[in-house]
Amino acid sequence: MRRIIFAACCTVAGLVLLFSWPTSWNRPVDGGTADGPPGPARGAAVPGAADGPTPGQADLGAVPAGGTYTGVAVPNGHGDVQVQITVADGAVVAAEAVQYPTSDPRARQVNTRAIPILDEEAVGATSGDIDMVSGATLTSDAYRESLQDALDQAGL
């Protein structure tokens, strides 16, 4: 049942994304957070993104800088989703959605279940010795896309 709800949400999100996204949304953390309401723990230093030759490029040094990185806010069918990760010693040690839709009852149902699972996934995906992950189209496109942005900012 849960997966059926996911699927419905995912389809809506996918359509919204196709219509509404700019061609490029990668940017340093300051830009990434500018269009969302203030969150509890944003604004930490992001050396990798800040030092890049041009905005939007994450330098993948041998030792990614620790700190917190906030992905761009991604619209889905019910509101914006925005993910923040905490990096230490080159690995993601925590991931949380700092912004997610709460207005729609169905969206809330999806999110209360989906976000803990996906947070765990974010940690698992990079805590092992893995370069990238191959998977089917994701449970929450908006979540994954904001996460990807945060990972790229972190240089992971």
Added chain:
Amino acid sequence: MSGAPERRAWVEQVMGMPISVHVRGPGARGPEAERATAGLFASLRASDALFSTYRPGSQVSRLRRGDLDLAECDPAVREVHRLCVQALDATDGYFDAWASGDGFDPTGLVKTWALERAAASFAALPGLGAAVGAGGDILVLPDGEAWRIGIEDPRDRSRTVATVPVREGGIATSGIAARGAHIIDPRTGRHVTEVLSATVSGPSLLWADVWATAAVARGADAVDWVGGLPGTSGLLVLADGGVHRWANPA
């Protein structure tokens, strides 16, 4: 710093998804890698302009409306059309660009086709390796070393079922878990449920993706069928709890 290779990554939103390019090796931070990456993204945007079914003015949209004949289309569109016919035939109809009922929709094949085409911008940069990720499918441009690719477990996305070293070519995963039962058997119209996800690695990302999609659509018969895909390896995660792995000689 340690002896890890020089690396750099870019991500842009193209074709409705974030596409990330990871480059490694001497010069990964240099201007040539930057130019090659810019060329890759430009090529993807050009493909999107030609093929997007969400752009009313694209050649594929005009073709679908009947405003344009195939013979009048860009050679790239004709090539993709030809590949879609080939994929339909090679999968016994399980990869079907005409299955949606509203005409020719090559979207499922365009992503990987466009990635392979766009990667040509890296051909002149010997010694640099790159991995390009797009919606769970990954194209690897060789530098002699393997990229370690984790395969997501469709039953529990906090886990991976395997880690596969990929030196060259591509690896693609299709599944029903992430999209719900959204893959249908084009021959019967029924939703397929037996194969939760299929991952295929091979010399061509395009064909890896075609095989993975067809394996999910095929259902339980996929276990035998993948044994006949030369030069591929991969795994099927089955709804009954089984995991089927294979590695076929070329």
